[in-house]
Amino acid sequence: MAKKKNLNPDQQKYQQLQKKHELKRPVLMNCIRAFWVGGLICLIGQAITYFYIYFFNFTEQTAGNPTVATLIFISMLLTGFGIYDHLGQFGGAGSAVPVTGFGNAVISAAIEHRSEGYVLGVGGNIFKLAGSVIVFGVFSAFVVALIKTLIGMIGG
């Protein structure tokens, strides 16, 4: 998006024109789709969680890890066969926000760049899309944990 400042009158006029003709996003419809697609993925996640609790003796707390790994495995298959793309177009954030969306970002980047070779192509680009999530996740977690630890040291 262009910044509003530093525009001459013509450019401002153009921006208004552009705004008038911009396609209105069907926000409510998108939200409903995102809700049930995302909800469905979490429902499947819950089913996988119970599967690990009952058959592999995980507890409610530890079952999250194998669940995430399984969901990423499923998203590898769906991404590889080109199904996740359709799901993404239909479900919007409903397919992006669950961890399967993270898996899809990693896996599609890996598949897309394989023609450039395994080291420079796959290895170098595998986190091209998902890297920002890891970077900001790690840094914010560092800040939060640092603050919590310092408060604990001073308070306790």
Place this chain on the structure above:
Amino acid sequence: MLAMFFWAFVVGGAFCVIGQLLFDIAKLTPAHTLSLMVVIGAVLDGLGLYEPLMDFAGAGATTPITSFGNSLVHGAMQEAETHGLVGVVTGMFEVTSAGISAAIIFGFIGALLFKPKG
């Protein structure tokens, strides 16, 4: 057990609606949205709010990307309890290891198995 499925669906769906609103109303790109949601997850865990949500909604809270931020903080705090400030850095990936390693392993296998389309 049925209640758990219900709340997983509702809470997980709600996270996705928040993401969709960030797409549509705030007009953020998916990468910005996901980064923001990870930060939100980390902050929620810092405030101690994510753990109760996980007990309540199960996979509805562990499946959305916010749980990634949550488990990063969790790993860091776990190590911090035994090793102090150094633990914040060394324990970071303790709990999240599953998600990251699964993504790398299956990503590489995917690249071996599948050819790009189009």
